[in-house]
Amino acid sequence: MAAFGSFALLIGLALAAYNLAAGALALRLIATGQPARIAPERLADTARRAGIASFWAVTAAAFALVYSVFTNDFSITYIMEHSNRALPAPYKFAAMWSGQEGSLLLWAWLLAGYGFVLRLTHKSDVKLYAYAGTILAGIQFFFLLLLNFAAPPFSLFSGPTPADGNGLNPLLQYPEMVLHPPMLYLGYVGFSVPFAFALGALMMRYPGEKWIKITRGWTMITWLFLTCGIFLGMHWAYAVLGWGGYWGWDPVENASFMPWLTGTAFLHSVMMQEKKGMMKSWNVWLIFSTFLLTLLGTLLTRAGLVSSVHAFAQSSIGTWFVVFMGIVLAVCVFTYILQRDHLKSDHQIESVVSRESSFLFNNLVLLTACFVILWGTLFPILSEYVQGTKVTVGAPFYNRVAVPIGLFLLFLTGVGPLLPWRSTSMKAVKRNFVLPCIALWAVVIAGPIVGVRPWHDGAFDRGNFYALIAFAVGAAVLTAIFSEFLRGARVISRQTGRNLLSGTWQLTRRNTRRYGGYIVHIGVVLVVMGLSGQAFNRSQEAELGLHTKLNIGPYTLDCIGFTQDSNANYNSEYAMLNVYRNGKYQFQMTPEKRLYLVSGQPQTMVAIHSLPSWDLYVVYEGTNPDTGRPIVKAFLNPLVGWIWFGLAVIVFGTLVALVPGVSSASTAALKAQAERPVAEAVLKGGD
C-alpha cells in the first residue's frame, strides 16, 4: 500500500504540473492570439481534465494512508508514529491529520476536492474558471511537491517492522479532534478558491463584478468552515486541556483567527464593490492577504518559529513555505502593478456617518485586530532579534489590546445596519438609535445591581469592566437588529395583512443576504456575551478524601469514591462526585484521569454540566505526589453555553444568507410596495 500511495502522489504531482503548465500556456495563447498547433481552448480543456484526474490521484493516496492506518501497517513510519493497534476506529481517521505528513496530505486532498468541484462547474464562465483552475493547480503543485519530496507520508520504517505503533497523542483522542482539523482545513484551504478567482480575474482584466458573485458562495462556505473549525477547536481546548478556558491566545489559535478576520472583512467589503463599484483594489488585497495568512499560519506552527501547546506537527518544512509565500506575494504584487488601472474604483461616498463609512470602519477594525494578533504573535521573534532576549506575549497583552478593539467592532456591528446609505440626518439618528441607546444604558445601570460590577474585592477590575461594556453594547446591538427586523416586518404586515411573525419570515425569504447577515450578527453578539462571562469565572481546588466536600457557588460537591477502569487503549481513574445545590441532590459527575498505555502519557477528561447560566466544570487532576490524595478542581464558568449557541446561530444565519432570496413575480410587486416607503424615507434623509 505504501508503494501505491507514493505512486499515486507522484501521478498527482505530474497531473498538477501538466494542469499548471498547459493551463498557463493555453491562457497565454488565448490572451495574445498567437497561432498554435493545438487550439488553445482544447489545450485548456486538457489542463482542466488533468486537474480532475489529479483529484482522483490524491484521493487514492489519501485512501492508501487511511487503509494503512486501519490495517496497522507499521512498516510505514507515519503510521507507526501516529497510530497503534488498540486505537479506536474514529481516531484512526484522526491519525491521518495528527502529524505533519498526514495533515499535508489532507490539505492537498481538500484542495484537490475544491479544484474538482470548480473544474466540474466551469461552464458558468469557462475563461475565468480556466484561470482559477490554473492558479489552483499551481498551489496544488506546491503541496504535492512537499508530499513527494519534503514530507512523504509513505516513507518506510528503517529496520524490522514494529509489532505496534507509538499511538496517537492522547490530547487528540477526543471526538472534536475527528472534526476540528478537517473543518479548519476546509476553511484554510477553501480560501485558495476566492484567491484563485481574484487573481485570475485580475490577470484577465475581468469585466464587471461577476467574479465576486461567483466567488461569494465559495467564500461564505469557506468562512463557515473556518468559523466552525475555530469553535470546535475552542470546545476541544475547553473539554480536554482542563484549565477551564477555551481561548488562550496561543499562536496556533491566533494563526487560525487572522485569516478569519481578513476573510470577514472581505465578505463585508465585497458588498461595496458589488453594489457601488468601490474598494476594488482593497478587496483584491484582502483576499490575497487572507490566502497569505493561511500560509503564514501554517508556517508559524509547522516551522517551530513560535512555541505552542497546539503544535502537534512541527518539522523543517518552513523554508518551503517561506519560498512559496515569496512566490505568491511576488505574483500578486506583479499582477497588481500590471493591472492596477483595471481596478479603478468609483468613490461615491458623502459622509463619515453613513452605511458606506460603516463598511470602511468595519474593515478597518477587523484589519487592525488582525494586525494586533499578528504583531503579538511575531513580537517575541522581533524582540529576540533586536534585544537578544525572548519575551512572552500572552493573554494579558491581548486582553488589554485586542478586547477594546473587539468591543469597538461589536459597536459597529450594531451601528452599521442602522445608518442609511449616502448620509444621515439628526432626525434619522434619533429615530434609529433611541431604542439601542436605552438598551445600552439600561444594562449599564442594571448590570451592577445584578452582579455585573466593574470592580472586584473593592478594587477596579478591568475584565469585569470590559464584560459590563460588552453586555451593554451587545444589548444595544441586539435591540438594533431586532428593531430592523420589526421595522421591515411591520411594513410587510401592513401591506399584506399578515401577522408580524409571518412578515418576518417573508422579509427574510425576500432578502436572505441581508437578514441572514443580521442573524449572523445576533450569533456574534451571543458569542461575545458568552466570552464576557469569563470575567466572572470562579474556581476551587481541593484534595478530596471520601465524603470530603468542595463548595463552589451554589453547588456542593461530595466525593463518594474513586474507581478505576481499563481497556486496551488506556487505564482510567474516576472521581465520583455527588452534586448538591442548596442541600438538594442534583446529579453525579465523574471527572476522569486517563493513562494511555502505549505512550504512557496522562490525560484529563473533564466533567461538564452545562446550563444556560453557567457550566459546572470539574477536573480530576490526579493525586498529589506528596500526600497521595486525589486533587479535584471545580470551576463555575458563567455563560459558556452562549458561545456554542451563538455558533449555532451563526451557522444558521450563514446558511440563510446562502439560500437565494425569493424573487418570483408574485412577490416582486409586493417587494416594490414594501421597499417604497424605505427608499422614499432615504430620499428624505431618513432611514
Add this chain to the structure above:
Amino acid sequence: MRALPRASIWIRTAEAVVLAVAVCFSLGATSAASRFDNLSRQLMCTCGCAQLVGECDHAGCTSRAQEMTELTAGIAGGKTDQQIMSAFAAKYGATVLAAPPARGFDLLAWVAPFAVFGAAIVGTILLIRHWGNLPGGRMEPIAESNPATMTPEERARLEQIRRETGTDGGF
C-alpha cells in the same frame, strides 16, 4: 441660572464619563487575595506548559507550586506588584512575564497596536472626506420624493436607492 447650550451638556457628560473611567482604571487591586489572583494571571508557569501560573492544571506541578509560594511570600512581604514582577523576571527570565514590560524596546509592543488603530481611524476619516470632495462623490439631494413628479434622473436615483436598500446588506 443660565441654561447650558445643548452641545456643552454633551461635552460635559462626555468629560464626566471619561473622568469616571480614568479613575476606575487608576484603581489597583487592594486585597491580598485580589492581588494574588491578579498577579498569578500575569505570570507564566515555568514548567513548559505555556499556561499562566494561575491556570496551570498539572497535578503536582512543582513549578506552579514554587511560583505560587514565591508570589504569596512577595505579597505578604509588602512588595509592590512591580517589585514582585521584577523579582520573577530576574529569577526566571523575561519569558516568565505573560506580557512584555512597558519599557524600552518592549514598549513598542503596547504602543504599535494603538498607534496603528489611531492612524487607521484618522486615515479612514480623511479618505472619506477626500472621496466626498471628488467630482461625482457628493450627490445632490432630491427635495421631492413623490414618484409622480420626479424627473427621470431622480427616478433613476430612487431606483438606485431601492436597489441598495432592498438587496444590499448582510453578506
